[in-house]
Amino acid sequence: MKKILVLVLIGMLIQTCSLSKDYAKMQIKEMKHAQKYGTTETFLNNYNSTKYNMNNTISTVRDPKLLKLSNYETIDSTKYANKIKQDNEKYSDISKTFKKVSWLNYNSQARGEDYYKLYRIAEKIIRANKLDYINWRIGIQRNSTEVNAFTTGTNYIEINTALYDTFIDNEDALAIIIGHEMGHALLGHQARQRPTVERMQRMGRLAAVGNGYALSTYAVLRRKYLIESKNMEYSADTEGAKLAAKAGYNLNNGREVLAYFDTLGRIDEKRSTHPDTAKRIENYNTTITTIPEKAYEEWGQYNIFNTDVLKVTPSSDRKSFVISCSPSGVKNNYYHPETAEEIYTRFAYSYYLNQNFDKSIEYFNKVISINPNNAIVYLYSSYANEELYNKSKNNKYMEQAKINIEKAYSIDSSNSYIKEQYNHLK
Numbered sequence: 001m002k003k004i005l006v007l008v009l010i011g012m013l014i015q016t017c018s019l020s021k022d023y024a025k026m027q028i029k030e031m032k033h034a035q036k037y038g039t040t041e042t043f044l045n046n047y048n049s050t051k052y053n054m055n056n057t058i059s060t061v062r063d064p065k066l067l068k069l070s071n072y073e074t075i076d077s078t079k080y081a082n083k084i085k086q087d088n089e090k091y092s093d094i095s096k097t098f099k100k101v102s103w104l105n106y107n108s109q110a111r112g113e114d115y116y117k118l119y120r121i122a123e124k125i126i127r128a129n130k131l132d133y134i135n136w137r138i139g140i141q142r143n144s145t146e147v148n149a150f151t152t153g154t155n156y157i158e159i160n161t162a163l164y165d166t167f168i169d170n171e172d173a174l175a176i177i178i179g180h181e182m183g184h185a186l187l188g189h190q191a192r193q194r195p196t197v198e199r200m201q202r203m204g205r206l207a208a209v210g211n212g213y214a215l216s217t218y219a220v221l222r223r224k225y226l227i228e229s230k231n232m233e234y235s236a237d238t239e240g241a242k243l244a245a246k247a248g249y250n251l252n253n254g255r256e257v258l259a260y261f262d263t264l265g266r267i268d269e270k271r272s273t274h275p276d277t278a279k280r281i282e283n284y285n286t287t288i289t290t291i292p293e294k295a296y297e298e299w300g301q302y303n304i305f306n307t308d309v310l311k312v313t314p315s316s317d318r319k320s321f322v323i324s325c326s327p328s329g330v331k332n333n334y335y336h337p338e339t340a341e342e343i344y345t346r347f348a349y350s351y352y353l354n355q356n357f358d359k360s361i362e363y364f365n366k367v368i369s370i371n372p373n374n375a376i377v378y379l380y381s382s383y384a385n386e387e388l389y390n391k392s393k394n395n396k397y398m399e400q401a402k403i404n405i406e407k408a409y410s411i412d413s414s415n416s417y418i419k420e421q422y423n424h425l426k
Contacts, residue, residue: 046259046281060355062383064417066376067349069295069342071333072302083305090309091120097312114140114164115321119312121175121247122157123323125182127307128247128300132326133334138178139320140164147264151181153190158320166260172253175244183239187337189232196225229273237280238287239337246300251288258284290350341370345377357384378408379418386425401425 098116115138122138125131139158147166149159157178167173184190200221206214237258241251262277269276311324338346348363364381367374385401388394402425408415409422 046255046262061352061387063353066415066417067345067380069292069346069349070299072299074298075301075305080301080305087304087309094119094309094312114168117168117171118159118164118174118178119321119323121171122178123310123312124304125175125179125243125247126310126323127304129243130303130307130334131182131186131243132307132310134325136182136323137315137320138323139315139317141319147261149177149181151184151190154185154188156320157181157185167257170253170256172244172250173256175247175249176240176251176254176257179240179243180236181240182243183236184232186335187232187235187239189236192232193225193228196221196228200225226271226273230269230275233274233280234283237284241284241287242291242296242338245291245293245296246303248297248300251291251293255281255284255288289354290347292346292350292353341367344370348377349380352380352384355387357388360384361388373411375408375411375415375418378404378411379415379421382408382421382425398425 095116098112098119100112118138118140122136126136134155137156139156141158141160143160144162144165146160147162149157149163151157159177163177164174167177200218203214203218203221207218241254244254245251258277258281262281264277267274267276274280307326310326313322313324315322344363344366348360348367351357351363352360361381361384364377364384367377368381371377382401382404385397385404389397389401405418405421405425408418412418413422
């Protein structure tokens, strides 16, 4: 018995000594994990990645400003400043209503100033993008742990306090969050998924009682649902960036949202409705390099200049507010999702201004394949090919530049810029 007791004590002593000697190894092992999952480095690397701002791009390429992404006019800066001054007087009155927290269930909801902050951001996005065709409802859900925001129907957006508080000092990030959820609504994602969800539910009920066909059908439908859900997240990120850019928000600062989400850990894409955040960041970075922010902001200013401050009222649910639609009616030129031609034009124009001529030509050709009678696109494609010729001295680019300008000239010989390029390359 004594021998057994001695052996046990020796074993415990050896174990204690070995644990003592392993502390350093244990810390090194854990630090290796931290190199991969550490939140500070993850956040900062993503936040600082691929920073880009079209406003700061000094472009030496020819740009006669003929490629417009929409039919808007540049507003005189003095007139616009006077308009904003008038609007601010109205906002001042509105802010007083938000301070009266009795219009909300303040025992369970956010403060009036928090609602006012979201109102100002959402209202600016709505006006800048001509989204005032319907009432929009914005809410803050009191939840200090779940980092989330969502949209239901086509006009209700709710942000949890955990997400709101994280970005309370970054209005650009809040604009990206609101824009993302508006993107889901505007692109009809819920309506698009509804038939699949309803059929999944039916197949799920049949599978539960042993129907083999229903079980296999459910698996196929769920895979389709998850794939489309991920694609919808990418498109909502893109749409949100475009909406925020027109409202004048800084897309570089807005990237903080996705940088933060990436610190929450990897996603099992096979089972999740969301893509891995690293892929969303890649998509976002591509998006902001193809949004000419100055042009988008001018477009948004044109819309803001031509609309009035939108009225806000407490919602009947006592946890959100309602931004009322414009009284002017639906006859105005309201928002519509980009067409394929508009998307290709935006990519081509942005790459051209950024002097990525190979990519710009690729997308100009896609525009031409959709609309072969767009003289302005042929002109810009001629410019891009000539730029490549000047760099490479490869005759194929000069030949293509001449072909493009001849086509442009055959469509519109009265345009002075087309005539100038045509005579220049003859």
